[in-house]
Amino acid sequence: MATKPTSSRQEPSATPTKSRPTSGAAGRQARTRGVSLHPDEQALVERFEELTGLGFTEQVRQLMLAKLPAAVWALEEMATAGMEPGRRPLVDEIVYVEDAQERRARYEDSYEPVDLATEARTTAPKR
Amino acid sequence: MSAWYPRREAFFADAIDVGRPVFQGDIFRGVPTAFLGHPAARAAAFAMERAPSPEAAERSLAPEEIRAVAIIAGSYTMVLPHPCDFSAGEKGETHTVRQVARLTRIADTRLARKHIEGGRVNHSVWVPAWDSGRPDDDWLVDLRTSTAVDAAYLNPARRVAAVGVAAWIALMRRLAFFYTHTVVDDVQLAVEQAHQHPDCPAR
DSSP, rough: SSSSOOOTOOOOOSOOSSOOOTTTTTTTTOOHHHOOOOOHHHHHHHHHHHHHOOOOOHHIIIIIIIGGGHHHHHHHHHTTOOTTSSSSSOOOOOOOOOOHHHHHHHHHHHOOOOOOHHHHHSSSOOO | BBBOOOGGGSBBOOOTTSSOOOOOOOOOEOOOOEEOOOOHHHHHHHHHHHHHHHHHHHHOOOHHHHHTTTEOOOEEEEEEOOOOGOTTTGGGTTTTEEEEEEEGGGGGGSSSSHHTTTSSSSTTEOOOSSSOOOGGOOEEEEGOOEEEGOOOOOOOOEEEEBBOOOHHHHHHHHHHHHHSSSSHHHHHHHHHGGGGSSOOOTO
């Protein structure tokens, strides 16, 4: 994204500043939501608009909102699957030492040829 | 602390058919991996002796000597790269190299399943048994065995399983951790990557 976070970045406000339909747009359900920006970020937004002609709302639509449907789907799938998005996993590792038997086994072929044509006649698919 | 992986019952895509695009994390059968042994190391292994140091093993080897100790292995393999490297209609049309890694039954190793599932073995990716569903049949992907193969090996009819989006994000984190020892933010992966998954309803 063009608005790359800076070290002094502030989080967007969680409180909507207004909640009313956009004037002159019959049937629109748009709402406004305030965003708190550091002056450096504000300058980036304005420079981006100068370069592209995209106002801030359109920047948000194209750079952020466009990604959210897929992201929300994935995060919901992760949560349903027992994961906790945003939380760090355990990175403690066990010490694994290869023994002589494993080293020897590494030098033995173990490839198992598969003939799909023959298998199709004799074995039911696994899935 | 969060888990590295989704639960086993939520690990795989629900339905796969030959029309599904080949994707990162797909599991194929009958696709080989290769290990290029060194004659001196092989001799030491069969003599049950300590592996020679690179300095002790130093010699000029002709290609045929290397071929003689090239080991072909694998019953199942996983596709490793991000699909941007091989997707149909893009680079996949002209790039003929695919990278895969070998699956090994955890029960055939000295490693404990709980350590693989817990992400505690650096070179591994946990893969629950896609057919039996029994924990005793679980697999690990050994990332040390990554091998370049021809794209011609990846016939979709040989594909036995494909990862769901949660397992895909877990796989990307494991790959990043293996190569960089850095935990990549899974929320960032969801934001930047989820739309690429074949099952994404927003594609």
